[in-house]
Amino acid sequence: MKKHTTKVSGEHFLDLIDKKTGKQPPSFYEKVYEIVRKIPKGKVTTYGAIAETIGMKSSSRLVGQALRSMPPEHDIPAQRVINRSGLLTGAHQFGGYERMRWLLEREGVTFNGDGVDMENHFWMPLSEP
């Protein structure tokens, strides 16, 4: 039985991001969400690039953890975050590889074999807001 007890549940973190009250320093998760929201349509970035932008280059796994913890209703384009080699390693969260690929292709992302054409679609997050 799963209650919605997670501390990173929908209203909580969305509230923090939207209002930016500044009551407390943004958590790692919140920083991830902010960056992911900035990924332009038709572009992708990587877990490692996001971690590096936050200033924790070695914590790319935490980026994946943050995205996995997102609530059902969100406006964060998480499908635009993939692994370094262009593979859709988070596909299971979107209902499988084909589904995640479709989400990206309808945004204009093109593929090279099984992976995204990184040469044309990789987007490096900006450090400054």
Added chain:
DNA sequence: ACACTGACCTCCT
């Protein structure tokens, strides 16, 4: 409070 968990990445065979 402690142990385990990863939507990863980089080395090392």
Added chain:
DNA sequence: AAGGAGGCCAGTG
């Protein structure tokens, strides 16, 4: 070239 082991560390139970 391809595959495996280890490091990473905030959250979660």
